[in-house]
Amino acid sequence: MNFQNILLENEGQISTITINRPQSLNALNGATISELSEALSQLEQDSNCRVIIITGSGEKSFVAGADIKEFSDFGQDKAEELARNGQNSLFNKIENLRKPVIAAVNGFALGGGLELAMACHIRYASENAKLGLPEVTLGLIPGYGGTQRLPKLVGKGLANELIFSAKMISAARAKEIGLVNEVFSLEELLSKTKELATLISKNSPQGISKAIAAVNASDSAEGYELEIKSFGKLFEMEDKKEGVSAFLEKRKPNF
The missing domain is CATH 1.10.287 (Helix Hairpins)
Structure with missing residues (x-):
């Protein structure tokens, strides 16, 4: 499959998927979700791949959220279908993949972007990363698992605070509350993530x-x-x- 919205690089037993929509700060649209799902299916079947890294292109954004233009005029049925399809085809797939998936959060991880990172098994972030779930500012709630995964990572009280206030938090604060595992400089982020991936790849x-x-x-x-x-x-x-x-x-x- 020729991907239009992501880049796929294989380096030994480590595969890196880069979401490549810099013009929209790597926002998730339907096509990108489909391509991510397809790439993950391929890599799960690839015996040479043992660990998968997901990151964003550029220095500003991991994934700045969902592409709101795509669903701004949806009604209830189409909105439910959007959330259900996204959960089944991508977010739940990542969480239950038979191979470890590490998010290298290199900037904004908002809305669907944070939900994507939370679906991954491990999260590393750059010092410039900003994380948050701003859906209530649009009269919505997170629809790709945010209300379910965030409480498991940080506890119900902090999850409520972040979801209700829609505030962004720094990478340092995210590490403090257990939302990300480690924080590095932007320049070090990918190399440090690959170091962890290499360590994991040596195990059963x-x-x-x-x-x-x-x-x-x-x-x-x-x-x-x-x-x-x-x-x-x-x-x-x-x-x-x-x-x-x-x-x-x-x-x-x-x-």
Whole structure:
């Protein structure tokens, strides 16, 4: 597929998706959501890819929000369809992908942009990043999972404060409340993200895949049972055999 709104770069076992709509501060429109979904499907099936990074082009914006012009005249049914399709095709897909996805937040991450970052498994940000959910200033609420994922990351009280006030917060504040993992200079952001991705890529893909599913189930009643079942299943899989053999033989595993 020839992508018009994103760039896809493969570097060893790390793949980087760059949202490339600088003229609109990388705002998410339908075409971009579709291309991101397609790229993620390709990478999930690519045995050479072990970790995925999502970032934005330029130095100002990760994703400045959804492209409001696309849905400004929607009614209830079309708006619900927009939110449901976006959730199913992209945001939930990222969260449940079998490979780790890291957001490298290089500037504004607002509305759908912050929701995209929150769907990723890990978030690194640049010092100039600004994060927020401004939907209530439009008479709306976040529609791509913001009301669900933000409380899990920062707690209900802080989530309510950010959503109700629509204020933007700095990268430093985002790290303080647990919304992002680490903050770096803009110049260092991508290299530091790739350092983490490289570290992750050396570990068991089968183990990481099961860990993603187990962590995602951590707030459900089935979480412990899923962890137990996943732990057991891994004992029958190749990565466990290689990992344990390598440990006993005092060598590095070759996953």
